[in-house]
Amino acid sequence: MKNTISIGHGGGGRLARDLIKDLFVKRFNNPMLAMLGDSAVFELNGSRLALTTDSYVVRPIFFPGGDIGKLAVCGTVNDLSVVGARPLYLSCGIIIEEGFSLKDLESITLSIKESADKADVEVITGDTKVIEKCQRVKEPAPAGSKQRSEGQSSKNNDSNIYINTAGVGIIEDGIDLGINKINAGDKIILSGTIGDHGIAVLSKREGFDFESTIESDCASLNEIAQKVLKAGSIRFMRDPTRGGLAAVLNEIAEDGNLEIKVDEDSIPVRDDVNGICTMLGLDPLYIANEGKVIIVAAQGDANNILKTLQTDPLGQNASIIGEITGKGKNKGVYLNTAYGGTRVLDMPVDDPLPRIC
Amino acid sequence: MKNTISIGHGGGGRLARDLIKDLFVKRFNNPMLAMLGDSAVFELNGSRLALTTDSYVVRPIFFPGGDIGKLAVCGTVNDLSVVGARPLYLSCGIIIEEGFSLKDLESITLSIKESADKADVEVITGDTKVIEKCQRVKEPAPAGSKQRSEGQSSKNNDSNIYINTAGVGIIEDGIDLGINKINAGDKIILSGTIGDHGIAVLSKREGFDFESTIESDCASLNEIAQKVLKAGSIRFMRDPTRGGLAAVLNEIAEDGNLEIKVDEDSIPVRDDVNGICTMLGLDPLYIANEGKVIIVAAQGDANNILKTLQTDPLGQNASIIGEITGKGKNKGVYLNTAYGGTRVLDMPVDDPLPRIC
Numbered sequence: 001m002k003n004t005i006s007i008g009h010g011g012g013g014r015l016a017r018d019l020i021k022d023l024f025v026k027r028f029n030n031p032m033l034a035m036l037g038d039s040a041v042f043e044l045n046g047s048r049l050a051l052t053t054d055s056y057v058v059r060p061i062f063f064p065g066g067d068i069g070k071l072a073v074c075g076t077v078n079d080l081s082v083v084g085a086r087p088l089y090l091s092c093g094i095i096i097e098e099g100f101s102l103k104d105l106e107s108i109t110l111s112i113k114e115s116a117d118k119a120d121v122e123v124i125t126g127d128t129k130v131i132e133k134c135q136r137v138k139e140p141a142p143a144g145s146k147q148r149s150e151g152q153s154s155k156n157n158d159s160n161i162y163i164n165t166a167g168v169g170i171i172e173d174g175i176d177l178g179i180n181k182i183n184a185g186d187k188i189i190l191s192g193t194i195g196d197h198g199i200a201v202l203s204k205r206e207g208f209d210f211e212s213t214i215e216s217d218c219a220s221l222n223e224i225a226q227k228v229l230k231a232g233s234i235r236f237m238r239d240p241t242r243g244g245l246a247a248v249l250n251e252i253a254e255d256g257n258l259e260i261k262v263d264e265d266s267i268p269v270r271d272d273v274n275g276i277c278t279m280l281g282l283d284p285l286y287i288a289n290e291g292k293v294i295i296v297a298a299q300g301d302a303n304n305i306l307k308t309l310q311t312d313p314l315g316q317n318a319s320i321i322g323e324i325t326g327k328g329k330n331k332g333v334y335l336n337t338a339y340g341g342t343r344v345l346d347m348p349v350d351d352p353l354p355r356i357c
Numbered sequence: 358m359k360n361t362i363s364i365g366h367g368g369g370g371r372l373a374r375d376l377i378k379d380l381f382v383k384r385f386n387n388p389m390l391a392m393l394g395d396s397a398v399f400e401l402n403g404s405r406l407a408l409t410t411d412s413y414v415v416r417p418i419f420f421p422g423g424d425i426g427k428l429a430v431c432g433t434v435n436d437l438s439v440v441g442a443r444p445l446y447l448s449c450g451i452i453i454e455e456g457f458s459l460k461d462l463e464s465i466t467l468s469i470k471e472s473a474d475k476a477d478v479e480v481i482t483g484d485t486k487v488i489e490k491c492q493r494v495k496e497p498a499p500a501g502s503k504q505r506s507e508g509q510s511s512k513n514n515d516s517n518i519y520i521n522t523a524g525v526g527i528i529e530d531g532i533d534l535g536i537n538k539i540n541a542g543d544k545i546i547l548s549g550t551i552g553d554h555g556i557a558v559l560s561k562r563e564g565f566d567f568e569s570t571i572e573s574d575c576a577s578l579n580e581i582a583q584k585v586l587k588a589g590s591i592r593f594m595r596d597p598t599r600g601g602l603a604a605v606l607n608e609i610a611e612d613g614n615l616e617i618k619v620d621e622d623s624i625p626v627r628d629d630v631n632g633i634c635t636m637l638g639l640d641p642l643y644i645a646n647e648g649k650v651i652i653v654a655a656q657g658d659a660n661n662i663l664k665t666l667q668t669d670p671l672g673q674n675a676s677i678i679g680e681i682t683g684k685g686k687n688k689g690v691y692l693n694t695a696y697g698g699t700r701v702l703d704m705p706v707d708d709p710l711p712r713i714c
Contacts, residue, residue, distance in 0.1 A: 002459070003458065003459055003460070004455075004456050004457060004458055004459060004516075005453050005454075005455060005456065005457040005458075005459065005462065005487055005516070006455060006487070007455050007487050007489070008487075009453070009485065009487050010453070010485055010486045010487025010488075011487075016485065019485065020483075020485065023462065023463060023466055024466060024483055024485075027466045027467065027469075027470050028466075028469075028470055028473075028479070028480045028483075029470075030479050030480075030481060032446075032479070032481040032482070033479075033480060033481050033482060033483070037482075039482060040446070040448075040481035040482040042445075042446060042481065044404060044406075044445070044527065045402065045403070045404045045527075046402070047401060047402045047404065049401075049525075051446055051448055051481060051482055051523075051525060052448065052482050053448035053449065053450045053482055053483065053484050053521070053523055054450065054484045055450040055451070055452050055484055055486045055521060056486075057452060057486045057488050088399075088401070089389075089397070089399060089408055091397075091408055091409065091410035091523045092381075092410065093410045093411065093412040093450075093521045093523070094412070095412050095414060095452070095519055096362050096366070096367070097362075098361075098362060098363060098364050099361050099362065100361060100362040101360065101361055101362075102359070102360055102361060102362065103360070105362065105380065106380060109380055109381060109384045109385075110384065112384075112385075113384050113385055113386075116385075122385070122387050122389070122390075123385045123387075123390065124387060124389040124390050124397035124399065124408060125389070125390065125394075125396060125397040125408055125409050125410055126377075126381055126385075126390070126410065127410050127411045127412055127521075128366065128367055128373065128376065128377065128381075129367045129412045129413075129414045129519075130362055130363070130364050130365075130366050130367025130368075130711070131367075131414050131517075131519075131712065132364070132493045132711075132712075133493075134491030134492060134493050135491060135492040135493075136489045136490075136491050136492075159361075159362070160488075162452055162486075162488075162519065164410070164412060164450045164484075164521035164523075166408075166410055166448045166450070166521075166523030168406075168408060168525060170401065170402075354487070354489075355488065355489075
């Protein structure tokens with residue numbers, strides 16, 4: 001480890017994972033945290049509950065398809081949903097820079113309320129802190145992107161807002177997901193196209209002309225998660241946010257000691273997302289999503305789960321993208337490329353797109 | 358309301374309260390949030406649970422008697438404790454500026470762990486985000502204080518860290534606190550000296566020579582709260598953080614439609630804290646505390662509760678400071694001054710000391 005924190009420590013890749021394992025998990029030392037699940041699961045008076053937290057620092061705060069408020073609700077609802085919990089209550093802690101527009105704060109609050117209603121959760125406690133306005137020493141930009149024009153820099157010096165949501169959910173009897181439940185032969189299902197969120201935010205931030213055509217996929221997955229749980233035997237679910245599909249597949253392989261093979265051809269990516277990625281030298285497999293879920297399911301149930309996904313608006317582009325080809329040896333993620341070869345799909349080291357969620 | 362957020366919107370006074378009531382409570386519109394308790398209380402499968410959240414933005418992050426990590430645990434443990442809950446689990450969301458020292462992050466993590474162990478809670482889920490380093494446009498300073506020397510300004514441009522903790526606790530049967538339970542004749546008990554935290558942080562921030570003599574009172578109140586709950590009939594508890602004793606008394610008066618009289622002579626203040634306050638034109642009644650509790654208790658039980666407090670190291674300077682003198686009329690807080698007069702003790706408008714917790 002270096003002596004100071006870098007942007008990559010907040011990404012979805014190796015740097016962040018090492019920091020969490022070497023510092024937080026080691027220090028806090030309890031089995032619930034050590035699971036490194038999207039939510040921690042605990043028992044209380046015979047009920048199984050899930051607790052999760054996420055801070056949102058996305059920039060810009062308003063982007064095609066959503067804003068930081070919608071993201072803060074959906075992200076936390078999703079972290080509860082993918083452990084099989086029904087989300088119930090959220091807390092909301094807001095840190096605002098002095099000078100922040102009250103009108104924007106009202107829009108964000110409205111967006112939180114609408115997203116919470118849609119996901120059938122209630123924001124029952126909150127906190128507001130105000131800090132002094134600051135001048136960013138440098139702006140977040142993707143690796144290799146060109147400098148911003150002056151007009152844009154000044155726009156980017158608006159006051160910032162950061163939102164933390166923590167969420168509590170309940171897990172019904174009979175639901176028990178975990179990477180340790182995954183077996184060789186299990187299928188890997190992805191609920192839809194990848195990269196939409198990251199590219200939508202990036203396009204808005206960089207002022208690309210085509211920004212209006214790509215929207216963030218930001219959405220709450222609680223309903224679709226509950227549906228698929230009834231459609232077949234699911235071993236594990238995770239939503240591919242920071243670090244994208246590649247990071248989640250590598251986490252599964254690493255923590256479950258699994259060999260995973262996925263077919264590039266079967267991974268749904270929008271043409272325009274693919275185009276921008278090619279242009280900027282980004283790989284959609286590593287780009288953040290905010291309304292997608294990766295499901296590892298029993299082989300025999302995969303088709304039924306796929307059909308269930310496809311009948312839901314949030315899962316209409318769902319696809320079986322690969323399978324668990326081994327347990328206990330050849331740990332790693334292998335991609336059968338569109339050109340017929342096979343390559344290792346690595347864990348990202350840091351993040352190609354900072355401040356994306 | 359003005360059009361933009363000011364530092365005072367994050368304080369413990371009128372500005373913050375109006376923002377919360379006019380924007381968040383109105384918008385999120387549910388009875389648990391509308392209570393504006395230190396924690397929200399909800400029922401789940403027959404258990405009564407409490408959920409709370411707080412973000413910590415204190416500057417400097419290390420101060421006499423504590424650091425931002427200890428504060429983040431104690432503050433959330435205390436918000437659960439004062440609603441009568443036994444704190445169980447915490448989440449921890451960290452936002453770090455690029456360039457932050459890993460050694461400092463390790464110290465803070467250790468401090469979180471030690472404070473959690475002491476309060477018998479576990480940190481079971483977390484999140485880390487990294488943002489770009491920023492140059493503060495202006496530094497937090499108390500109203501009317503003199504400009505900082507150059508040496509100090511540069512020190513204050515270290516990378517920042519912000520910590521959010523949310524907490525879940527359980528409320529045992531038979532415990533039911535609320536401002537609506539308060540009656541005329543009830544006594545007001547304060548668990549110890551006020552102003553220590555605010556003045557300790559301010560002294561360190563401003564580089565006052567006497568900083569070493571005053572320590573923050575930052576401590577977890579879970580044990581002492583459970584003790585006093587057994588010592589008599591308690592109507593309501595709240596910890597006087599931002600806005601200090603004066604803000605909490607005014608919240609009680611306003612939300613309960615109560616007339617409150619307190620005796621200035623009976624309010625414990627350390628001589629050195631009083632001295633610095635006099636020098637800087639601050640009033641200790643408005644300064645933040647992080648290890649104190651205000652208890653409203655049945656008249657007949659007040660002495661027993663006081664004795665219970667005084668046998669605990671965290672309550673040895675406890676004192677009965679006043680009483681509820683009326684319900685339904687003359688709503689407000691009245692201070693019998695040390696000079697024999699009586700004056701209205703107002704709700705603060707904004708915060709005399711920003712970035713204090």
